[in-house]
Amino acid sequence: MNCRDVFREISNYLDGDLDPELKRAIEAHACGCHHCEVVVDSTRKTIELYCDGRLFPLPIAVRQRLHATLQQKCRLKVS
Amino acid sequence: MTAAKAGHYEAFESLVNRYEHKIYRLGLNITGNPEDAEDVLQETFLKAFENLPKFREDSRFYTWIVRIAVNQALMKLRKRRTDRSVSLDDPIEEDGEVIPRDFADWKPNPEQLLGRTETRERLEKAIQDLPPSFRTVFMLRDVEGLSTEETAEMLGLTISAVKARLFRARLRLREELSKVFK
Numbered sequence: 001m002n003c004r005d006v007f008r009e010i011s012n013y014l015d016g017d018l019d020p021e022l023k024r025a026i027e028a029h030a031c032g033c034h035h036c037e038v039v040v041d042s043t044r045k046t047i048e049l050y051c052d053g054r055l056f057p058l059p060i061a062v063r064q065r066l067h068a069t070l071q072q073k074c075r076l077k078v079s
Numbered sequence: 080m081t082a083a084k085a086g087h088y089e090a091f092e093s094l095v096n097r098y099e100h101k102i103y104r105l106g107l108n109i110t111g112n113p114e115d116a117e118d119v120l121q122e123t124f125l126k127a128f129e130n131l132p133k134f135r136e137d138s139r140f141y142t143w144i145v146r147i148a149v150n151q152a153l154m155k156l157r158k159r160r161t162d163r164s165v166s167l168d169d170p171i172e173e174d175g176e177v178i179p180r181d182f183a184d185w186k187p188n189p190e191q192l193l194g195r196t197e198t199r200e201r202l203e204k205a206i207q208d209l210p211p212s213f214r215t216v217f218m219l220r221d222v223e224g225l226s227t228e229e230t231a232e233m234l235g236l237t238i239s240a241v242k243a244r245l246f247r248a249r250l251r252l253r254e255e256l257s258k259v260f261k
Binding site: 004007008010011012014015017034035038039041042043045046047048049050051052053054055056057058062063065066067069070071073074075 | 099
């Protein structure tokens with residue numbers, strides 16, 4: 001197991017989509033390799049950061065137009 | 080849900096309030112265009128209201144509207160690119176392995192830096208700079224929390240194509256974010 005092997009499997013590793021032996025080998029390598037430890041941790045963090053609700057906020061004007069359109073069209077359909 | 084299915088607008092509106100931000104974010108990230116994202120948002124909820132009586136409650140409501148939103152967004156994306164038709168199952172154009180280049184430690188608590196407008200803009204730009212097929216897979220898998228199988232089925236991709244795009248999207252985003260957080 002070398003750094004390249006870890007990088008190649010990093011996505012499957014983060015998804016828990018590896019056989020146990022390969023998973024153990026990656027962890028054993030990353031434990032003593034600072035570069036791999038950084039890449040694994042920061043890739044995991046990257047995913048977490050993009051789930052933050054502060055990114056891509058819904059603009060107030062867009063929200064107001066959405067609700068105005070829905071009220072007009074959906075209420076019409078109900079009545 | 081029962082009241083919304085019976086056509087009660089107020090009940091439907093509470094579902095809209097719960098999911099509107101996520102659907103806008105998804106539309107914006109697939110189309111890469113704020114006007115298209117607004118259209119996707121409106122069309123998704125209009126279609127949802129229209130088809131709500133057909134919604135089977137044994138599936139998740141959120142997955143159901145995500146599916147509607149993805150279809151709307153892909154239609155927009157393809158319409159905008161008539162000159163260069165976009166197919167999410169195009170072979171990955173980049174050759175060679177994706178190798179991380181930045182190994183600097185990140186600052187502790189990078190989420191605190193998201194309070195800054197400049198940081199948020201850099202993260203938003205990083206994902207917008209990815210090819211549409213990469214960012215669509217990343218959004219569905221990592222942000223919306225769909226499984227690999229659901230993502231593959233929704234986008235008409237194979238499981239291995241989803242995994243390959245997700246891998247590249249994650250590593251490319253990590254590389255860009257390393258510039259922000261180291």
